[in-house]
Amino acid sequence: MNIDVTKCHGSGNDFLIIDEISNSYNFSETERKALAIALCDRSTQLGADGILFVMSSEHSDAKMRVFNADGSEASMCGNGLRCVARYVNELTGKDNMIIETMKANLYAKKTESIYDNIPTYRVEISPVIFMADKLPMYIGKETLVNEKIEELSSELNFTALAVPNPHLITLVSPEQIQSNEQERISEYVNGENPLFPDGVNVSFVHILEDRAIYVRTYERGVGFTNACGTAMSASSLVTCLLDINEIEKPIDVFNNGGKVRCIVHQHAEQHYTIDLIGNATYLYNASINVNVDRPQEFIIKSKHDLEEQELYKKLEEHSKEVVTKVFS
Numbered sequence: 001m002n003i004d005v006t007k008c009h010g011s012g013n014d015f016l017i018i019d020e021i022s023n024s025y026n027f028s029e030t031e032r033k034a035l036a037i038a039l040c041d042r043s044t045q046l047g048a049d050g051i052l053f054v055m056s057s058e059h060s061d062a063k064m065r066v067f068n069a070d071g072s073e074a075s076m077c078g079n080g081l082r083c084v085a086r087y088v089n090e091l092t093g094k095d096n097m098i099i100e101t102m103k104a105n106l107y108a109k110k111t112e113s114i115y116d117n118i119p120t121y122r123v124e125i126s127p128v129i130f131m132a133d134k135l136p137m138y139i140g141k142e143t144l145v146n147e148k149i150e151e152l153s154s155e156l157n158f159t160a161l162a163v164p165n166p167h168l169i170t171l172v173s174p175e176q177i178q179s180n181e182q183e184r185i186s187e188y189v190n191g192e193n194p195l196f197p198d199g200v201n202v203s204f205v206h207i208l209e210d211r212a213i214y215v216r217t218y219e220r221g222v223g224f225t226n227a228c229g230t231a232m233s234a235s236s237l238v239t240c241l242l243d244i245n246e247i248e249k250p251i252d253v254f255n256n257g258g259k260v261r262c263i264v265h266q267h268a269e270q271h272y273t274i275d276l277i278g279n280a281t282y283l284y285n286a287s288i289n290v291n292v293d294r295p296q297e298f299i300i301k302s303k304h305d306l307e308e309q310e311l312y313k314k315l316e317e318h319s320k321e322v323v324t325k326v327f328s
């Protein structure tokens with residue numbers, strides 16, 4: 001069969017969008033998983049951190065399903081939701097949208113550019129859950145805010161939360177980011193282990209200045225990515241919980257692929273949502289021929305590169321300058 005894909009990224013976290021609204025592909029669940037593993041493989045001519053399936057929704061403007069590069073399905077993806085918001089915005093002409101995700105219907109909006117004229121979208125990250133059993137995380141505590149997990153590290157303090165995909169966040173020094181601690185911990189919690197049976201996204205966060213942080217994330221089902229939208233949102237919230245930043249005030253979040261802006265809202269005690277604001281950049285459109293029983297043998301029939309990455313590179317360079325200063 002022929003499948004059309006659009007390659008896009010949010011802060012260099014890249015995805016293949018497959019539009020199931022305009023095309024009737026009718027994939028089975030096994031096929032979705034196999035497609036994710038085959039098309040996201042970086043040794044092929046495509047390669048990505050995940051696939052975003054854009055589907056019709058009974059009650060929202062569209063539905064997003066996210067598959068990681070290893071074929072696992074995630075309940076949410078922040079950078080991916082911005083890419084889907086752009087796709088749905090251009091498909092329907094609506095600037096304000098509701099996108100159905102696995103666990104919530106989320107607000108998304110086309111918004112003013114975060115840098116130059118880069119296409120920018122604001123998406124809601126919600127619900128935020130602190131109950132350990134919901135991640136799931138089994139460490140003998142109901143919640144974990146800035147505390148040690150001795151099995152992982154005798155030095156670092158962690159906060160665990162789901163937004164609603166699971167995150168483990170720790171505030172660190174530049175030296176700790178440059179060490180191999182993040183990789184060691186991430187590989188442990190994302191392998192066979194008794195603490196996080198479903199794995200967890202692990203972020204190392206460094207405070208740059210007032211309302212500016214740097215976040216690096218090892219993503220469950222992928223590995224290190226340039227950026228993870230839900231992780232940057234969860235990290236911004238953690239800095240507010242720890243009185244480093246304030247709710248309702250924009251926080252610039254630098255990452256290895258660029259920069260986003262997060263605004264944390266508090267609606268009641270323990271009830272938070274986060275706005276994630278950042279680019280949604282298209283790289284190319286391609287048409288591929290795939291036998292869904294052997295998707296790894298896919299052939300690219302046509303590929304049309306788009307120009308907009310040139311503009312995005314300015315934001316990438318600006319972010320690199322800031323990050324290099326801190327880590328050199």
Ligand SMILES: N[C@@H](CCC[C@H](N)C(=O)O)C(=O)O
Pocket residue numbers: 013066068073074075076077078079080165166201219220221222227228229230231
């Ligand atoms: N890159 C995403 C998160 C994708 C899912 C994650 N790897 C998981 O399994 O929870 C983002 O931008 O949030």
